[in-house]
Amino acid sequence: MKTIESMKDKKVLVLGLAKSGVAAAELLHKLGAFVTVNDAKPFEDNKEAQSLLQQGITVICGHHPEDLLDDGFELVVKNPGIPYTNPIVADALARKLPIWTEVELAYQISEAPLVGITGSNGKTTTTSLLFDVLQASKKNPLIAGNIGTVACGVTAKATADEVVVMELSSFQLMGTETFKPHIAIWTNLFEAHIDYHGTMAEYGEAKFNITRNQDANDYLIYNADQEIVSNFAARSKAQLIPFSSSTILKDGISADDDMIYWMGEPYMPRDIIALPGKHNLENVLCVIASAILLQCDQQALAHTLQTFTGVKHRTQYVGEFQQRKFYNDSKATNTLATKSALSAFNTPIVLIAGGLDRGHSFEELRPYMSNVRAVVVSGETKVRFAEFAKDCGVSIIATVDTVNEAVPEAFRLSKSGDTILLSPSCASWDQYPSFEIRGDLFIAAVEKLQQ
Template identity: 35%
Template sequence: MTADLKGKKVLVIGSGLSGVGSVNLLNKVGALPVVLEENTKVTEDNIRNKLHEEDREGTRIIVGTISDEDLSDIALTVPSPAVPLDAPTVMRIKDKNIPIWSEIELAYNFAKGKMIAITGTNGKTTTTTLVGEIMKAHFGKAYVVGNIGVSYAESALEMDESCVTVGEISSFQLEAVDNFHANVSAILNITPDHLNRHHTMECYAQMKENITHNQTKEDTCVLNYDNEYTRDFGARCPAKVVFFSSKEKLEDGFYLDGEDIYMATAGNAMKIMNIHDMNLVGTCNVENVMAAIAMSLAMDVPLATILSVIRNFKAVEHRIEFVATKRGVDYYNDSKGTNPDAAIQGVKAMCKPTILIGGGYDKGNDYDEWIESFGDTIKLLVLIGQTRQKIAECCDKHGFSNYVFKDTYEEALEFCTESAQKGDAVLLSPACASWDMFPNYETRGKRFKDYVNKLSD
């Protein structure tokens, strides 16, 4: 599907990866992009230098507040995922009845080929990356885009009808979709997260469900049977539903029984693979693999190709990523554990006494279930960041007293090294975002890895 934006002014809010990709696409289709950057600490030159060289001259840039006069001839607005739809500027745009598209909606209107769209509170990046590798192995040409760090708009015009696009799609990106239509979609799970943005779980879940927007029974949606929200959504999902479960033996779908993954059809089950045949660790990754198999089969990829890719697939960086063994201690980087449910999966993946680094930016989450998951695995919790006092109070409530505060990240890392004994593990899985100390979780994880790799053996 192609929208006609030639000669029309399109307002792009935000100058990050999504904004730059949107500007590039808009220029190529003859639109007149206007970039609005409301962060006044950023200069116009900073923004212009981010843009592609061919986009720098013809793109108007506004830093600060946009006037009503400038809004008067805007035909379309594309806010970056970080911009809430209830932000004051967006509300002004809504009042003027200017259409609002997310970047994925903009890109979809110009892209070609088939679309696989993956969302969920946790597991998106690993699953998207794995499905992308499977699509490349079978179709030869596949694009992996979205919240994974690659602008969908940046690649949209390169696509042809033979392409397959695999998108990691966040709830923020699903707030403003219209024509967007996935041939195959997945909601891996829905647990509390981003409530500072969506305010209620009902609203958050609804945004996730938007990934099935425009799907029909000709399409497929892969859902987690073990998650209450996604299991209930299965009854009203517009697409053909395929469930996966790590807890229940399903009559239809994919499930884990002991150490084996099965595929069941009308009660007839077939063993697909043993979990020790893959390099990924933890039940969360078994679930990701089952979802990837289900989506790939829905795309008519042969099972042999799927299993071959899975057996050779390595963990995604920053997600329960083994870093090194130093002085008999195993170090794991799970910096992408930015909410309690994701961090629970990190804890579950540990099979030895573990020192855990937790804490960070407060997204309004509760930490009870995370603390309860510690069991006998977590021997010591090292707390940092904005949420450390809130987490400590939760620890006290649940009778977990073996925690310490550290003022800096470096102090926390050094303390873990000094406290760990041979046979222990040190796990960075903060259950919080990184924004109080770092620009993103990648920087937090890279700093951890750099520190570990410099330790002597």
């Protein structure tokens, strides 16, 4: 960990705990800051706050005092999920106080080079696959960020001969000031989180923070097939590495039906990639470009691409039974994600869908329903999704109560060579606490079917 003096004797407010708040408070305390933590959870029920108090950190729990910032704070480090409309955050903005997320701290103390990965979709798959490639190439990778491991906790232990692969949300990036990864990856940009950012333009600006401070010694790998991302990339001072799944590029990485190309020259055959779908091809192109820039072993790269079958709950290959392949895409909580999943397969699909009814339309899926043999629906949207599927020309539609029941029903409706795909296009909260639990139930039902 780099020793930085900028935090010494500085009065810092950490707003919101959870894992990132605890890690930030402990790090700031270690760096010599005068830290105060404010969290809404009452102290008597707040084990994290109790632990921080024992370490000598000031804690204010159970409420957010309106006059909290009158105590002379010089910096606010907030939980990424806390919106900028929060009264304390708004007050900090009015006072022109810097407002960070712990990602900024992670960068400032890191001895290891960083690879930062952002985008509306594909972040987790790209991060996980790149980590596996670097590990196979003995590059000593560490994984951090939005994928579940607090970034500043990882970089505090990272050494100069390691590489930190960091998944970054727009919420995290919005709270950065000097953050500068050596390699930045921007997978795509679709309309999302407008309730948090206000406009699509502001959402894009938050994402742009991944490259805003980069210079000519750094690299930005970006989606050349999206004009909006290309326009942002044109503002970057990094070396630009565009990627495309539709056009062969002479200045980046690209693919056609047969080959992956690096700088316009054939690099490796496309058919070694185990992950299905155009969206995953884009993720893979980002990973290959990063691996080349980091001088990874090409054989290790090829082997990892052949064996990596996806991140859990994200078009995850579960297994094959009686010539039917099963895929768990429980993370598909909206039509955009289900559209990507449906377009990933050339075989007939038995689609398992439905969940929480937010009132959104399924119309975006219509062009992708032509390859769907049958639909099995459950959850609050089961009637609406069944009507939509019927209107799309799907003649085989079954209604069940749970995902556990959906798997044997989907198998019954399928034929040899079919793909059975859980891609709900809806959140899980009408029946399940999380998409992870929904996906785990799907996996368990597939395993039971195979017994």
